[in-house]
Amino acid sequence: MVKVGKSLTMFALKAHLPINGMIKRTIFAQFCGGENITECSKTIDQLSKFGIGTILDYSVEGKTSDEDFEATVQEIIDTILTAAKHSSIPFAVFKITGIAEFSILEKSNNNFEDLNDDERERYQKIVSRVDKICKSAFDNKVPVFIDAEESWIQDTIDRICLDMMKKYNRSESIVFNTLQMYRHDRLSYLNEMIDLAKKGGFHYGIKLVRGAYMEKERERAEQFGYTSPIQPNKESSDRDFNLALETIIENISHVSLCAGTHNEESSLYLTELIEKHGLEKNDKRIYFAQLLGMSDHISYNLSDGGYNVAKYVPYGPVKEVMPYLLRRANENTSVAGQTSRELTLIIREKKRRNS
Numbered sequence: 001m002v003k004v005g006k007s008l009t010m011f012a013l014k015a016h017l018p019i020n021g022m023i024k025r026t027i028f029a030q031f032c033g034g035e036n037i038t039e040c041s042k043t044i045d046q047l048s049k050f051g052i053g054t055i056l057d058y059s060v061e062g063k064t065s066d067e068d069f070e071a072t073v074q075e076i077i078d079t080i081l082t083a084a085k086h087s088s089i090p091f092a093v094f095k096i097t098g099i100a101e102f103s104i105l106e107k108s109n110n111n112f113e114d115l116n117d118d119e120r121e122r123y124q125k126i127v128s129r130v131d132k133i134c135k136s137a138f139d140n141k142v143p144v145f146i147d148a149e150e151s152w153i154q155d156t157i158d159r160i161c162l163d164m165m166k167k168y169n170r171s172e173s174i175v176f177n178t179l180q181m182y183r184h185d186r187l188s189y190l191n192e193m194i195d196l197a198k199k200g201g202f203h204y205g206i207k208l209v210r211g212a213y214m215e216k217e218r219e220r221a222e223q224f225g226y227t228s229p230i231q232p233n234k235e236s237s238d239r240d241f242n243l244a245l246e247t248i249i250e251n252i253s254h255v256s257l258c259a260g261t262h263n264e265e266s267s268l269y270l271t272e273l274i275e276k277h278g279l280e281k282n283d284k285r286i287y288f289a290q291l292l293g294m295s296d297h298i299s300y301n302l303s304d305g306g307y308n309v310a311k312y313v314p315y316g317p318v319k320e321v322m323p324y325l326l327r328r329a330n331e332n333t334s335v336a337g338q339t340s341r342e343l344t345l346i347i348r349e350k351k352r353r354n355s
Contacts, residue, residue, distance in 0.1 A: 020318045023325075031293040031328045032059070032321060033313035037082055040315050043292065048088035051303040053310035055091045055145070055289065056082065060320040061098065066125070069099045073129050077136045084140040090287065090310055091176075091258070092137060093145040096157050099133075100126040105153040130160055131167075134175050138168040145207045145258065148178035151217055151229045162193070169203040173256035173285070176205030181241040182214055183229045190244055194251050207289075208244055209260040210237050212327075242269055249273045249286075256285040258310075262295040267302065274307075281306040293328070297345055 024035075033040035037056060044054045056079040063069060076094045083089035096105065104122050108115055115123060130146075137144040146161050148154060161177040168174045177193075179186045190206070197204040214230055221228035231237045245266065248257045259270050267288060274281060287308045290299045303309040314324055 023318050023322075027325050027328070028318055028321070031291070031314065031325060033292060033315045035317050036315065037078060040313055043313055044086065044088055047311055047313075050300055051309070052299055053088050053090040053287075053308070054086075054313045055093055055310050056089060057093050057312050057314045058098070058316055059314035059324040060316045061095075061323050063098065064101070069129060072098050073132060076133050080133070080136045080140055080142045080144065083142045089142075090308070091143050091145055092133075093147060093312070094133060095147045095149065096126070096130065096160065097149055097153070099129045102153065105156045109153050109156045127160060127163075130164060134164045134168050138174050141174075143174050143176060143205065143256070145176045145178060145205075147207075148180045148209065148211070150213050150220075151183065152220070158189075162196075165197075165204060166200060166202050169197075169205060170201070171203075173203040173205035176207050176256070176258065178207040178209060178260075179244065180209055180211035180213075181244060182211035182231050182237045184231050184236065184240070185229060187240045187244055187247075190247060194247065194254060197254050198251075204255045206248060206255055207258040207260055208241065208248070210241060210263070238263070238266070241266055245270050245273055249277055249279070252277070252279065252283075252285055258287040258289050260289045260312075262290055262298065264298060267298050271302075271305070271307065282308050284308070291328075295342070297342065 033043040033054075033056070040054070040056060047054055058072065058075045058079060060072065060075075063072060072094075076092065076099075079089075080092045083092055101122060104115075104119055104126060107119065108123055112123075134144060136142075146157065146164075149157060158177060161175060164175040165173075165177070179190055181187070193204050217230050218228050221230075231240070241261070241263075245257075245259065248255050249270075259266070261267060270286075270288070271281075274283070274286065279286070287310055288299070288302050289310045289312060290296075291312045292314065299309050299311060314321060
């Protein structure tokens, strides 16, 4: 159904067929909070009742003009201003590709010196947009996540993130970089950044995830004949994720953590590390996060146990967030995937309650 539905949905949207209502009542309602910040209010309030925070994620992709980039910057700043007024919105988030030309990010990833004068000017525009967002986050005391992306632009993102941290993270973590642990080089990078933060006198904000671009990364590595940055297997990713948790908790006086994971074992392991190191369950430097519509059994149980938990709540016009929705649909089609596992848990719980 997903394979056929993806093609039919995209065709229907391009042909301007009246299917927005159907999408909004089904897959959109499962994974998104609304088409704008106001529409997300109901989701924010519902999560807040159970002690779960909201991370408003403007999930519009594929823009290419300066006008669109500037509009997206303002939308992200609006999420920051909204968060500043609501204790139930602990973070803001954005993707640099939402406010930047991909080609400039890619070319500067290889060698910044390769940029010509015009490209350097466009690169500085990107940095200015990021700085405008981070300054708003700093002024309003709302930490902001900068999402990780493909490896062939990630060095550029890492460089910009680091500059923002040095500028805005002097007394606490305001700017967070995202580390994808399905890359085999991220654990050593994490240790390098923590050492740099200690020496530089700033805090390093880390959102830790397993990753979202695995198939694309492997295909590109094979196409261009370079060594894939992806771990050899899932066990290696799991190992490095948990080792990263250990490293972060051991250095918690210099870092802040958001563990973005749908993995039960890693979530449990982080709770054990918190206890082992004598930290409070609700230590403001440590958060758990999951996507709206996924892993509710993790989110709600952690919150009930007294830990800091937030849900990513994507939003945007139905047509604009379709790429995000299709990725979620793909992720949840496997028999061994997230939805099947959660459905099994729900059925088991219903049986327990009726017994």
